[in-house]
Amino acid sequence: MKQRKQFKWIMSLVLICFFVTTNAQDTEKKSIGEAVYSEYQKNGIDKALKMYKTAKMKNSDKYVWTEWELNRIGYVIMNEDQDLDAAEKVFKLNMEEYPTAANPYDSYADYLLEKGQTDEAKEYFKKSIAIAEKSDKEDEQTRIMSASKGKLAKLEKKDKQLAFLQGDWKVESTGYTDGKEAMTMKSHDKISYNEDVNALLIRHFNAQNESDGIRMIAYDAMDDTFDIAYISPDGMQGIETSTMKMETKSPTEFTFMDKYVSRTGKDVVLKHDLQKISDNELKWVIYEKNDAGEWQKMYAMHMTK
Template identity: 40%
Template sequence: MKSVIQRALASATLFLFLSVTYAQQTTQVSTTVNPSEELYQHYKQNGIDAAIKMYDSSPSKGDEYTLLSEPLNVLGYRLMDEGDLDAAEKAFKAQIDEYPNEANPYDSYADLLMEKGDEAGAKKNYQKAIELSATMDDAEAKQQMLEASKSKLAMLEGAGSDLQFLKGKWNTKMFRIQDGEKNMTQQGSVEFSANGKNNVLTGIMKDKNGDYVGTRIIAYDAIDEQYDMVFAGNSPNGIETSVLKIEESSPQKVVFTEAYEENGKKMMVRHILNKASGDIAWEIHELKGDQENPVAEMTFTKQ
């Protein structure tokens, strides 16, 4: 995992050499040394193998583990940024050898493997980082480590892509089901777009006249393995939030539950999306205890 704020690694050390020559005394003081910068300069002059050998014999070797600001971690990402992936790999492997029971060295090495196109190796090391993050004592660092590794692994494994088929512009119809009767309550359109990582969908909804109705955002949460959804529109209800959990996902059908609060009461509905025809037949069932009752239907027709 790459640090946004690097630790101040400089330490002032005073070396006092006393010598008596012709009755004169001399004192020499060293300058401040940054272990990461020293490693990098040694790499530039002598190569990565010599830099790692120098590190192995330096006072920094075996110091208390400092997570993101470890000298080898900083060096590895710097070499990655410069495009020397083979040298960066050696730095990250050396960090794993030094701290085999820490999570971040595996996460960093996985980042390198992703850069080299080794997705299988990256998955293995992200998973190792996730497992080791559970052993971390610092609660904040533990959460950051888990979020970093698990979100990257989720994207590699395609998690969060269950609803990507919604991308595009659709004509929509909404029907309410009450006492066995189905009546259309709304007609219009929605256009969904995705972010670059395909883990966030944004839908702009309009009525049949083309006037704005609202915005729906669906974002995948890799930590809790669920989707967080928000809706904001013309109504005075503010922002409405809910949580979606996938129960079934295939090219023909997606089923998920939605949990939310309404007037202080916890509510749960099940959505059943049949998409075999290219269009979407969308059923909504209210869940109350052991009962499941259809309350609404929607049709999505691709424009």
């Protein structure tokens, strides 16, 4: 069902781009996509594609020719007509016709997902991304690349890399000043993964079980980072944001580079070392750089379920 909704969303975008493109053309020209689809409905996909090639050779000036023409009817045939064999031929022809365009590869990957061929779909999303990254077209650099990277990340479960943090945690924290222990405190966190927004939700509570803020952590496929938003119940400072880059050192050891801009406009970088002792125990240490440029312990947490 989610895949179907995704296709409907894609189709909406495709149709918008299609109409924008065709409106800019000579109004007397016909849509080659509509002509192909009409022929498909009457005589099947093979004759429809033969008509496409004949029209291109003999009557090219009568039709609108863009990658969106075949792309649009490919989705219609796949989603509305439920004819996967015909859709495959349309998407493949579009890749042949526009080998240097990113979107035909993204669309063929969607077709492969519909067929349940996940590994093959990943490869075509990667091809789409590789083309978009080198493209000088804004649409490919932004919308197409974002769509391909997002779907690839979803397949590789990158948005759920931190899913092991889910649960109710008791937290014993130690704060440090100039590298020396300055304070200790107890609190607890309730961490869950929200499927609706593909984000980790962390609810912080103090020792008195009062809300101590909420964090939302969402994976950003475009930059291969996690975007973090924090809302404090007391500070009334709006939403504080940061960006975190994750490095997996081992199945149980992770390092995060946390970047944000302070209220005074200073760029701040923190290093987080996270160690998974077991499914029910974590050690989390946060470092900041001192004046000598050395990482100095700032905060340490021992978390247990």
